[in-house]
Amino acid sequence: MVHKEPVIIIGAGISGLTVAYFLKKNGCNVTVLEEDSEVGGTMKTEFIDGYLIETGPNSALETTPLFKEIIQGVGIENEMVYANETSNKRYILKDGTLHAMPMSPPAFLKSKLLSAKGKLRVAGEFFQGKAYSEESIAQFVERRLGKEFLDYFINPFVAGVFAGNPEKLSVRSAFPKLYALEEKYGGIFKGVIRGRRERKQRAKSGEQSKESAKMFSFKNGMQTLPKAIAQFLGDDIFLNAKVEHVIPIRDGNKCMFTVSYTHDGVSEKIESHNVVFSIPAYHLSEIIRQIDPEMSKTLSSIYYPPVAEVFFGFKKEQIKRELDGFGYLIPEKEKRNILGTIWSSSLFSNRSPNDFVALTTFVGGARQPEICNLDDEQLSNTVLDELKSIMNVEGKPAFTKINRWQKAIPQYELGYHKTEQAFEKFEQNFRGAFLCANFRGGISVGDCVISGERVARSILEQT
Numbered sequence: 001m002v003h004k005e006p007v008i009i010i011g012a013g014i015s016g017l018t019v020a021y022f023l024k025k026n027g028c029n030v031t032v033l034e035e036d037s038e039v040g041g042t043m044k045t046e047f048i049d050g051y052l053i054e055t056g057p058n059s060a061l062e063t064t065p066l067f068k069e070i071i072q073g074v075g076i077e078n079e080m081v082y083a084n085e086t087s088n089k090r091y092i093l094k095d096g097t098l099h100a101m102p103m104s105p106p107a108f109l110k111s112k113l114l115s116a117k118g119k120l121r122v123a124g125e126f127f128q129g130k131a132y133s134e135e136s137i138a139q140f141v142e143r144r145l146g147k148e149f150l151d152y153f154i155n156p157f158v159a160g161v162f163a164g165n166p167e168k169l170s171v172r173s174a175f176p177k178l179y180a181l182e183e184k185y186g187g188i189f190k191g192v193i194r195g196r197r198e199r200k201q202r203a204k205s206g207e208q209s210k211e212s213a214k215m216f217s218f219k220n221g222m223q224t225l226p227k228a229i230a231q232f233l234g235d236d237i238f239l240n241a242k243v244e245h246v247i248p249i250r251d252g253n254k255c256m257f258t259v260s261y262t263h264d265g266v267s268e269k270i271e272s273h274n275v276v277f278s279i280p281a282y283h284l285s286e287i288i289r290q291i292d293p294e295m296s297k298t299l300s301s302i303y304y305p306p307v308a309e310v311f312f313g314f315k316k317e318q319i320k321r322e323l324d325g326f327g328y329l330i331p332e333k334e335k336r337n338i339l340g341t342i343w344s345s346s347l348f349s350n351r352s353p354n355d356f357v358a359l360t361t362f363v364g365g366a367r368q369p370e371i372c373n374l375d376d377e378q379l380s381n382t383v384l385d386e387l388k389s390i391m392n393v394e395g396k397p398a399f400t401k402i403n404r405w406q407k408a409i410p411q412y413e414l415g416y417h418k419t420e421q422a423f424e425k426f427e428q429n430f431r432g433a434f435l436c437a438n439f440r441g442g443i444s445v446g447d448c449v450i451s452g453e454r455v456a457r458s459i460l461e462q463t
């Protein structure tokens with residue numbers, strides 16, 4: 001069935017653009033309204049003085065064949081680049097020294113990241129029972145794999161992915177695949193062994209786990225993808241179009257939504273039976289306050305900690321260690337002022353001018369939100385001090401650019417399954433409304449693409 005009336009999509013981040021792409025490709029009219037003057041949302045790329053600077057994601061993991069489908073569909077397959085082989089190597093800081101993260105059982109046995117007792121405790125995972133009540137990722141990991149593994153593997157990993165606090169994030173909502181291993185197979189190791197066949201099945205359909213998926217970006221950075229989708233959408237996308245509110249009126253078993261927005265400062269209205277909300281929860285909370293105060297409150301309670309990205313360019317000779325990997329993450333126990341650093345120019349070429357390297361350091365998050373209050377000079381000095389001590393960097397950076405996110409990444413905290421139920425209830429109450437953004441179904445770029453395609457499919461299937 002071809003929809004004549006456009007589906008209205010609010011927000012042109014990767015979630016909203018994915019919905020729009022799959023709808024349009026399947027013959028459905030769309031109208032995308034984006035507040036900003038450019039597309040991409042969190043996913044933006046800047047070019048300054050020969051550096052390529054990502055303001056949000058530095059790369060994505062090819063966890064789904066949907067990436068290839070979109071990339072080919074919008075004709076940018078020649079732009080796609082995979083990360084250099086060395087990117088598989090990641091470091092973790094322990095007692096002031098960077099240790100390679102073990103990627104195989106023999107490497108794990110040799111690693112200095114855990115004591116012999118800590119390693120034995122990991123092996124004991126096999127014999128742990130199931131949890132009786134909802135757990136944070138910290139509780140889950142400490143119970144199953146021990147405190148050392150939590151401190152030196154999971155704590156830094158959670159900081160790297162969610163900029164989050166492992167004591168607060170729900171294992172069920174934030175790490176559903178890990179949670180499912182215990183639910184379905186009774187444990188992580190048991191799940192890894194017994195779930196082999198299922199994983200092979202999924203791999204055949206092109207799906208890859210986050211551990212095995214290849215890391216990619218584009219020659220001209222991550223924003224290449226949203227820009228190319230926007231080009232495919234052409235006149236169906238309106239920039240500088242800020243949605244103020246959405247009013248539904250019952251129309252049979254569905255709703256007719258009136259979307260009010262300002263476009264280049266002029267007030268406009270548009271109507272449709274289908275509206276996709278692909279904006280951050282705190283913005284959505286304002287838009288729907290009038291029609292569903294309870295849901296509005298639920299959305300505004302989702303915590304988004306601040307994150308600052310400090311991008312430095314150095315002359316190669318200023319770095320006194322080899323940049324042979326993705327970079328490093330820092331466990332909270334190490335008591336540092338940064339979360340970790342990506343060695344951006346080691347991942348992809350053309351991230352820095354010749355003879356220079358690019359380093360992107362993440363600061364703040366749920367661990368240390370207050371550090372994001374430092375002014376630019378204080379922040380850059382704080383990061384530089386840490387790089388000097390951790391990476392043996394000499395002198396001052398040749399180039400500095402700081403990007404700040406006051407509200408960076410939604411935290412799927414304990415009890416989030418109730419929030420997820422509230423999303424479902426909202427969609428049932430207002431038939432034709434869809435919630436599709438990184439506060440639901442996962443925060444990675446791949447998760448957003450999977451959620452976006454799923455929403456497009458359900459809109460196409462409902463008629």
Ligand SMILES: Cc1cc2nc3c(=O)[nH]c(=O)nc-3n(C[C@H](O)[C@H](O)[C@H](O)COP(=O)(O)OP(=O)(O)OC[C@H]3O[C@@H](n4cnc5c(N)ncnc54)[C@H](O)[C@@H]3O)c2cc1C
Pocket residue numbers: 010011012013014015016033034035036039040041042043055056057058059060061241242243244278279280283307309405408409436437438439443444445446448
């Ligand atoms: C610093 C940082 C680093 C990250 N690194 C990675 C990484 O390396 N790999 C990875 O996979 N993921 C990473 N992520 C996560 C990932 O980038 C995001 O989860 C994802 O891009 C979110 O996409 P989205 O479309 O759901 O939301 P957004 O990107 O937030 O897009 C929402 C859009 O809605 C628009 N909007 C808001 N309000 C309105 C309104 N009223 N009217 C119209 N438009 C509106 C906004 O302007 C925006 O364009 C990172 C995130 C951050 C913040």
